[in-house]
Amino acid sequence: xxxxxxxxxxxxxxxxxxLRALWAVVRREWTIFTRYPSWIIALFIWPLIFPMMYILTAxxxxxxxxxxxxxxxxNTGAQDYIGYIIVGTTVWMWQNIVLWDVGFALRNEQMxxxxxxxxxxxxWRFAYLLGHTGPQLxxxxxxxxxxxxxFGLLFGVRLHGxxxxxxxxxxxxxxxxxxxxxxxxxxxxxxxEAHTFVFLVRGLVMIFCGITFPVSLLPGxxxxxxxxxxxxxxxxxxxxxxxxxxxxxxxxxDLRALxxxxxxWLTLGYVxxxxxxxxxxxxxxxxxx
Amino acid sequence: xxDFAIEAHQLVKKFPARPGTGDKSANAETTPTPKRKLxxxxxxxxxxxxxxxxxxxxxxxxxxxxGLLGPNGxxxxxxxxxxxxxxEPTSGTARVHGFDVVKQANDVRRSLGTVLAGERSIYWxxxxxxxxxYFAALYHIPQPIAKKRVEELIERIELKDRANELVExxxxxxxxxxxxxxxxxxxxxxxxxxxxxxGLDPQAARNLRELIAQLKQEGHTIxxxxxxxxxxxxxxxxxxxxxTGKVIALDTPEGLKRRxxxxxxxxxxxxxxxxxxxxKIKSISGIENLMSRRQGEADxxxxxxxxxxxxxxxxxIVEHISGNGTRLVNMNIVKPSLEDVFIHLTGKxxxx
Numbered sequence: 001x002x003x004x005x006x007x008x009x010x011x012x013x014x015x016x017x018x019l020r021a022l023w024a025v026v027r028r029e030w031t032i033f034t035r036y037p038s039w040i041i042a043l044f045i046w047p048l049i050f051p052m053m054y055i056l057t058a059x060x061x062x063x064x065x066x067x068x069x070x071x072x073x074x075n076t077g078a079q080d081y082i083g084y085i086i087v088g089t090t091v092w093m094w095q096n097i098v099l100w101d102v103g104f105a106l107r108n109e110q111m112x113x114x115x116x117x118x119x120x121x122x123x124w125r126f127a128y129l130l131g132h133t134g135p136q137l138x139x140x141x142x143x144x145x146x147x148x149x150x151f152g153l154l155f156g157v158r159l160h161g162x163x164x165x166x167x168x169x170x171x172x173x174x175x176x177x178x179x180x181x182x183x184x185x186x187x188x189x190x191x192x193e194a195h196t197f198v199f200l201v202r203g204l205v206m207i208f209c210g211i212t213f214p215v216s217l218l219p220g221x222x223x224x225x226x227x228x229x230x231x232x233x234x235x236x237x238x239x240x241x242x243x244x245x246x247x248x249x250x251x252x253x254d255l256r257a258l259x260x261x262x263x264x265w266l267t268l269g270y271v272x273x274x275x276x277x278x279x280x281x282x283x284x285x286x287x288x289x
Numbered sequence: 290x291x292d293f294a295i296e297a298h299q300l301v302k303k304f305p306a307r308p309g310t311g312d313k314s315a316n317a318e319t320t321p322t323p324k325r326k327l328x329x330x331x332x333x334x335x336x337x338x339x340x341x342x343x344x345x346x347x348x349x350x351x352x353x354x355x356g357l358l359g360p361n362g363x364x365x366x367x368x369x370x371x372x373x374x375x376x377e378p379t380s381g382t383a384r385v386h387g388f389d390v391v392k393q394a395n396d397v398r399r400s401l402g403t404v405l406a407g408e409r410s411i412y413w414x415x416x417x418x419x420x421x422x423y424f425a426a427l428y429h430i431p432q433p434i435a436k437k438r439v440e441e442l443i444e445r446i447e448l449k450d451r452a453n454e455l456v457e458x459x460x461x462x463x464x465x466x467x468x469x470x471x472x473x474x475x476x477x478x479x480x481x482x483x484x485x486x487x488g489l490d491p492q493a494a495r496n497l498r499e500l501i502a503q504l505k506q507e508g509h510t511i512x513x514x515x516x517x518x519x520x521x522x523x524x525x526x527x528x529x530x531x532x533t534g535k536v537i538a539l540d541t542p543e544g545l546k547r548r549x550x551x552x553x554x555x556x557x558x559x560x561x562x563x564x565x566x567x568x569k570i571k572s573i574s575g576i577e578n579l580m581s582r583r584q585g586e587a588d589x590x591x592x593x594x595x596x597x598x599x600x601x602x603x604x605x606i607v608e609h610i611s612g613n614g615t616r617l618v619n620m621n622i623v624k625p626s627l628e629d630v631f632i633h634l635t636g637k638x639x640x641x
Contacts, residue, residue: 112413120375120401120405121428281377284376
């Protein structure tokens with residue numbers, strides 16, 4: 001056999017290279033996201049549709065003179081029933097979209113056939129999941145901003161609290177919301193199907209977390225379950241930050257709970273990802289669709 | 290550094306047998322361990338396992354093109370997937386570029402360029418250039434080098450004019466070229482090409498074969514699987530034939546052909562063929578490996594068989610074919626090809 005020198009690989013491993021790979025995943029996801037025109041509907045139409053269902057129901061139930069709304073405001077301590085509903089429905093939509101987007105990120109790649117080619121590279125594999133989160137966070141922030149603008153313009157909803165504290169609540173919620181998404185992504189790759197789980201989680205959030213009513217209205221055992229769901233704290237803290245004059249001290253118990261939930265879900269998400277990665281090497285499930 | 294680009298020693302991969310398939314193949318077995326606990330009542334039956342790869346030994350030299358051939362389900366994809374770290378062997382060891390596929394998986398990935406799922410392995414909503422830039426980052430190629438390398442490869446695969454178009458607008462051949470360029474990005478010493486010409490038109494396939502030959506000249510070691518026997522014959526320095534999870538033959542294409550060169554291959558074209566005629570012909574002394582294949586929609590069958598002595602066999606073959614609505618349309622006696630070697634060894638055609 002003719003002796004020929006083997007080519008030398010151009011790859012230079014290291015943390016900087018892994019970070020650049022992570023950024024490449026973010027850029028790839030954002031580029032693909034903007035190439036589907038449906039993002040316009042997702043960003044401009046969907047924020048209006050879901051809350052409208054509850055707002056119109058509230059109006060229908062408030063009586064001819066609207067007195068029912070006063071009772072609602074007394075029960076909830078809110079100043080604006082539309083703002084109250086928007087916070088709950090937006091948190092629900094945020095978690096719902098994350099479960100579909102991040103939760104199915106790897107599964108969608110698996111079905112397209114690209115997951116295997118990503119998996120064959122020497123990049124830190126969690127970057128593929130983490131990279132999906134970047135564009136998702138940007139689009140979700142736009143979603144929340146557009147919700148605020150649309151309801152401000154169409155229904156005269158105004159912020160009565162602090163935008164900075166509302167943003168802080170959002171930031172504190174990110175680990176829990178996305179940690180749950182990471183855990184889902186790993187389960188979906190193994191189970192190949194997780195629609196039922198998504199329906200279950202969003203159903204739990206809808207019923208137990210008080211998206212359109214105060215949790216205190218629930219029976220005791222339901223309140224106990226609500227206390228174990230981070231979305232309960234997100235909704236409570238966001239309403240307090242955006243529509244009352246709550247201070248950071250007032251918000252701290254909710255923020256602390258959110259950070260603890262975040263630590264738990266992020267850790268669980270990462271552990272499940274590593275378990276899935278290991279199982280995939282034993283079963284070859286990465287290439288199966 | 291090892292003398293071999295790829296080495297595998299007694300590589301075994303077992304999977305749990307799929308329930309309800311009633312798998313009775315030679316590779317299905319019931320392993321005594323591990324026993325699964327059926328808490329709290331006792332223990333479950335031992336898990337039935339399917340052995341996809343059963344003790345494969347390979348030594349692929351640096352700079353050679355090695356063809357791995359086998360019928361569907363023979364274990365070649367499982368072997369390739371273990372070598373490129375997608376699958377962990379149940380037992381045995383494998384080293385790629387001197388790195389252990391289990392303990393040094395990332396070093397193995399860094400040494401490999403792979404084309405596994407062909408056109409499905411790239412993003413159709415990105416352009417050809419964007420795909421290459423993306424994968425360059427995944428393979429940790431520093432940015433200035435990556436930029437130059439992407440341009441160089443776009444030029445090489447002759448896609449300069451269309452590099453900025455979305456891949457979804459490309460033909461299958463163009464997508465396959467991007468997939469190959471992706472594998473070459475990091476200039477890896479070893480390339481694993483799984484069915485690289487599958488679905489390509491003849492011209493595109495020829496161009497790709499030329500590219501593979503060039504890559505060998507540049508020093509790349511290439512492990513190639515293909516369903517096209519002529520392709521394996523033309524490109525490979527050595528060929529391993531794998532069947533039921535084992536390498537049953539390993540030699541140069543010429544060496545393999547020599548194994549049955551004392552035999553002749555009789556090729557018939559027949560109308561009105563039916564299995565009973567095949568059974569009668571198989572019973573003729575010196576006839577073996579008879580395979581029949583319908584050609585298109587018409588009632589025309591291609592029947593191939595291997596014979597110790599065609600002169601004595603042909604009169605009896607013709608006798609069995611004539612009559613009962615069966616008609617011999619064409620007959621040739623040819624020298625054995627690599628495909629005939631394959632049939633001789635596995636009893637199956639490569640496309641089975």
